[in-house]
Amino acid sequence: DAGITQSPRHKVTETGTPVTLRCHQTENHRYMYWYRQDPGHGLRLIHYSYGVKDTDKGEVSDGYSVSRSKTEDFLLTLESATSSQTSVYFCAINYRGLSYEQYFGPGTRLTVT
Amino acid sequence: DQQVKQNSPSLSVQEGRISILNCDYTNSMFDYFLWYKKYPAEGPTFLISISSIKDKNEDGRFTVFLNKSAKHLSLHIVPSQPGDSAVYFCAASAWAGNMLTFGGGTRLMVKP
Numbered sequence: 001d002a003g004i005t006q007s008p009r010h011k012v013t014e015t016g017t018p019v020t021l022r023c024h025q026t027e028n029h030r031y032m033y034w035y036r037q038d039p040g041h042g043l044r045l046i047h048y049s050y051g052v053k054d055t056d057k058g059e060v061s062d063g064y065s066v067s068r069s070k071t072e073d074f075l076l077t078l079e080s081a082t083s084s085q086t087s088v089y090f091c092a093i094n095y096r097g098l099s100y101e102q103y104f105g106p107g108t109r110l111t112v113t
Numbered sequence: 114d115q116q117v118k119q120n121s122p123s124l125s126v127q128e129g130r131i132s133i134l135n136c137d138y139t140n141s142m143f144d145y146f147l148w149y150k151k152y153p154a155e156g157p158t159f160l161i162s163i164s165s166i167k168d169k170n171e172d173g174r175f176t177v178f179l180n181k182s183a184k185h186l187s188l189h190i191v192p193s194q195p196g197d198s199a200v201y202f203c204a205a206s207a208w209a210g211n212m213l214t215f216g217g218g219t220r221l222m223v224k225p
Contacts, residue, residue, distance in 0.1 A: 004156075031210055042117070042202055042215030043157070050210070058212055090156055100145040100206050102213055104156035 003027050004105035006091050012111045019078040021108050023091030031094040032074040033102060034058075034066060036087040043090060049074055081112045116140045117205050119216035126223050132190040134219050136203030139184060143205035147213065148177060148188050151200045160201075161188070193223045 003026035013019050023032060031050055035043040035058075045058030047066040055066050063085060065077045078085055088109050092102040117138045126132045136146075144165040149157035163170040163177045163186065170177050176189045190197055203216040 033212065040122075040217045042119075042204075042217045043213070044215070045212040048212060094210060100209050101147065101159050101162060103159060104149075106156050107154075 004091060004093060004103065006089075006105040006108050008108060009106065010109045012113060013081050014113055015082060016080050019081050019110065021076045021089055021110070023074045023076070023105060025072055025074075025093055028071050029093040029095065030071070032068065033092040034064075034074065034076045035090045035092060035104075036060065036085075037090060037107075038087050046076065046089075078110075081110075083112050086110060086112045114139070115217070116143075117203055117214050117216040119201075119203055119219045121219050122217070123220040123222070126193045126221065128195055128223055128225050129192045132188075132193045132197065132221055132223065134188040134190075134201050134203075134221065136186045136188075136216050137184060138186075138205050140205070140207070140214070141184075142207040143214070144208070145206045146177070146179060146186050147204045147206070148175075149202045149204060149215075150197075151202065151218070157202060190221075193221075195223050195225050197221060198223045 005024045007022045033048040034046040037043045044060045049055045049068045067075045088107050090107045091105040095103045147162040148160045150160045151157045161172050161175045179186045200218045200220050202218045204213040
């Protein structure tokens with residue numbers, strides 16, 4: 001168990017509203033990632049972090065921002081949600097320091113109406 | 114353009130037989146490959162991986178084969194069990210700590 005939790009697990013929101021998803025880990029892992037999963041696309045990287053206040057963009061970062069003010073929390077914000085952001089969002093960590101293997105949280109299903 | 118592709122969206126296999134899931138990639142910079150298993154309403158679970166310096170890695174019923182010249186890898190599950198029914202994702206990475214690039218997934222159904 002990599003000790004990753006995500007909240008909320010499910011959310012329905014309206015177009016144009018801001019939304020923040022939270023990823024929390026309990027073991028001081030340095031690297032954290034946000035992915036979205038969509039049918040036919042697998043998982044695609046949105047943003048990642050390699051330490052407190054150190055973040056960078058991934059493959060599909062438009063419309064998303066992130067923050068990491070504490071090691072244990074990595075927040076993903078949709079500034080103004082759109083229907084194209086309806087997806088399942090997964091947080092991941094590198095469990096063993098700097099490694100290839102990433103371990104995923106349980107996911108947040110977000111629906112934008 | 115997708116750098117990692119799983120061309121079979123689904124696969125059905127009889128219990129006890131071999132399941133073979135395939136994955137192709139285009140980026141020569143990838144040097145590490147992983148397979149993840151995903152059940153509905155759960156996060157992906159790491160299954161097995163292989164470095165580009167190897168051509169085979171085995172872990173119990175699961176074996177991953179890598180053909181670098183063909184830019185192709187496959188996951189073999191022998192024998193297949195009903196509990197193996199899930200979506201399997203192939204992923205690749207260019208260096209440790211880097212993003213994972215995923216294929217679109219293959220849904221495996223193992224029939225009793």
